[in-house]
Amino acid sequence: MCEWKEYKLGELIITNALTINKKYPYTEIQYLDTGSITCNKIESYQYYNIEDAPSRAKRLVKEEDIIYSLVRPNQLHYGFIKFPQKNLVVSTGFVTITCKKEVLNPKFLYYYLTQNSVIEYLHTIAEASTSAYPSLKPIDIESLDIEIPPLEEQKCIALIISSLDDKIDLLHQENKTLESMAETLFRKWFIEEVRHEVSLGDVVETTSGGTPSRKCEEYYQNGIIDWVKSKELNRSFLLKTEEKITVEAVENSSAKFLPANSVLIAMYGATVGEYAIIAKEMTCNQAVCALKPNDNYPYTYLYLWAKFMQDEFLNLACGAAQQNISQVLIKQQPVCSDVNAVKQFHSIVEPFFEKLKQNEVQLSSLTYSGAYPFTFRQLIRV
CATH class of the missing domain: 3.90.220.20 (DNA methylase specificity domains)
Incomplete structure (x- = not known):
């Protein structure tokens, strides 16, 4: 039986890796706000000229990143990025999570973070925050203890759950x-x-x-x-x-x-x-x-x-x-x-x-x- 090992999640991921800067090449953006995605189902995008975009339109993502709302985790505003447009920008209300793929499979982590037990735990942390509303910091996610099997087993588990997702959608x-x-x-x-x-x-x-x-x-x-x-x-x-x-x-x-x-x-x-x-x-x-x-x-x-x-x-x-x-x-x-x-x-x-x-x-x-x-x-x- 393969051995599962425990890590601090922060050892296996990079949070908020990419942000718009002066070298950003696009004048128009496809924007995703936190309220426009729930349980990986996108309701709509918004489109802006870069100079007219909301101040929160700063976070960049790439293929197989995870986006997770830092506000009220129990509202389930999270998603898994597949085939993003080159000019996709997401709100700074998300933490973007990039896996170190040589150790951690992104889809495995996505399913781990969207378990009820994890969501409830993160929401408890958010409710204890000193902000005006329940909110997390990236460090709260990085501090999670996670137990993972070897990479190939992670991929197998993610594939099983993904097939169930497909069945549910169908x-x-x-x-x-x-x-x-x-x-x-x-x-x-x-x-x-x-x-x-x-x-x-x-x-x-x-x-x-x-x-x-x-x-x-x-x-x-x-x-x-x-x-x-x-x-x-x-x-x-x-x-x-x-x-x-x-x-x-x-x-x-x-x-x-x-x-x-x-x-x-x-x-x-x-x-x-x-x-x-x-x-x-x-x-x-x-x-x-x-x-x-x-x-x-x-x-x-x-x-x-x-x-x-x-x-x-x-x-x-x-x-x-x-x-x-x-x-x-x-x-x-x-x-x-x-x-x-x-x-x-x-x-x-x-x-x-x-x-x-x-x-x-x-x-x-x-x-x-x-x-x-x-x-x-x-x-x-x-």
């Missing part, structure tokens, strides 16, 4: 395509074509939930019933929840059992209008409205209706302290009254949703809270 892309196909058909049948309408509350049962008393800790200890909070309504199928509650908690609160494939809509606060389908029987809190599917109005239609209505719910939200909608307001919104059309639509798109659900199950087994459900030492050794 599943996300397939889900996006499947949902887009169903949404296109929904718009054609129920938005672009004029059909008679009826109020949602006249044809679909709705309900909400409740929060079991936090004073009774036993309600939340060893719970087996998924309990949905509005902030969790951010994907097509919700497979599991952050917290679980006991049967006694349901019996002694306003929480109610909701059937599988109920469509949930967030009613309060910053999450107003967010939506999801529950993959199995669950409960929810009072900030969530549940639409219970039935034979005439199945979950596929209700989910895409909720998606189409999201902007409208945001516009209807009101309240002094925070933006809210009510269950009554949701029930007043129009849905298609042509039951035969809704049923026919369901028969066409249900296979899309079944595949979506299968993909979400796979994704759940591959990822957990943005990290991998294993440690490096659990991977195959060379």
